[in-house]
Amino acid sequence: MSALTTTRPSPGLLFRLGLMRPDLVIRSAVAHLVLIVGALFVLLPFVWMLLTSIRKPEAVFTAGFNPIPDEFHGVENYGHALSQSPLLQFMGNGVIVCAAILALQLIFSLPAAYALAKLSFRARPLIFALVLMGLTVPEQVTALPIYMGLASIDMLDTYFALMLPFSLSVFAIFLFRQFFKSFPDEIIQAARLDGFTEFEILIRIMVPSALPAIAAFAVFSITSHWNDLYWPLVVTTSPEHATPPLGMMIFRDQETGSNYGALMAGATIITAPLVIAFLIAQRQFVRGITMTGVK
């Protein structure tokens, strides 16, 4: 090996000559080819969804031969999706539930995270241990007792029921605690000497400092609860409180016939908000969602 390297130019030079070397050009072409094939697989359902959503119902059956629709039938399909099913109401429910969950999670977790990071009190190690333990528990484990509790106070099928299990996020407490932990003590101490109460320190110093973490958490929280099916499926019985995923199931079951155009239009409408948000704020999305890697 070492005999070979003596006859070769330095790696830096190799790198600069890279574009001119035929083997590297081939290498790059193969890499692009592999990535494009993979990308086609990833995009396949999206493309088919969009194409079908503008296809005439009759053309759906022959679409295999003729993927690109000859006629634009989108207005009818989307109109049908919106008029036959309260899709907009499902999305409105999604907005209400997600916003309320996020607000509650922030209200409960930020003070607790500050207390766990910067204030010393006796129960602190115990509470932190509970938080760490809570990180491992999926929503499906606590669903049954919470469902029974809600049933006993006759609160099933309400917005309250949809929010309740998620009103506290141990993950938020953990995340913000880690963030606050690295905040300099001197500044907090100085603020105390300046007469700030602990509450003012939290609101005027800690929370503004944590805005990037809050933004990342918001993306994580909104995408998980917008897309969540299990709990809404359990507690919701009427379409009035259905969230988007549940609405999609209701809509699908209504469209038992063969109106695939409207069904795909409905799927497009329900998927669109998060996809558009992702395309606008990619960095925030990637950061927020991959934070679950910690969870």
Place this chain on the structure above:
Amino acid sequence: MAVLAAPGTQPIRRLSSQPRVEAFTGQMFALPALLLIVGLLIVPILVVIVLGFSDYQLGAIEWSWIGLGNYQRMLDDPVFWRSISNTFLYVAAVVPGSVLSALVVAILVNDRKHFKSVYQIIYFLPVTTTLIAMSVVWHFVLNPQLGPIAGVLRALGLPPVDLFGDPDLVLIALSLIGIWQLVGFNMVLFLAGLTAIPHDLYDAAAIDGADHPWDRFARVTWPMLGPTTVFVVVTTTITAFRVFDTVAVITRGGPIGRSEVMLYDIYLEGFQYFEIGYASALTVVFLVVVVVLAVLQAFFLDRKVHY
């Protein structure tokens, strides 16, 4: 800061009372969260464990403690065993599938000079989308009569394949969707791992003659990605174990029970048949699996910083 310099005993008094104030505020700040942790996590988990020893059915007036009866019942319950084996098969397909393809994609994307971010956006797209809606779409895409795949097969003169209707293929089809959804997520984790590899290592390897991409991968990339890979594998395993959405939307456990999975079994027993006692015992089994995985993950928690 000017206040600091002001004469007087006030700041000193405040400082000396600081520990008490701090302890009091600390408790007050943590109290609401603590109450919710107890009410929404601790108590429900204890209730599930306790109910697992009963034959309670929702709304039943008479019920009794049956000890390990529910666990006994599980041993004889074909649905339970099917759901366990199907879940493990699903995990066994989705974890290597999504981790290996994500690794390949991440390495290829990382080395590209052009269209790097376009590829990243495309591969990440499924992560953000509502899986329920996309499950409906996949169901349609793989439809043996109407889907584009069927069209291609027909054009090639091949017989149609009913992936969701064939007992032998249904788990493969569900795994494909699972992989489709997880590749982008894992790709991002691997990309973070790749950027953390110092470039000098590749230069050093090149001087040693490791210039071919395979040599670079085997000697530098793979060893350096070790911790990331372990982390990605554990995280993906936890996610895959919780497969529910695609089953609930597309197959509902069928055909002939070949896509029954743990969470779907728990959902049916608990919220469709209202067999609370039995569903609680099933939940305990599920919790044990998840906790074991979480302990494994905590073991690698120091690798958690990915951004």
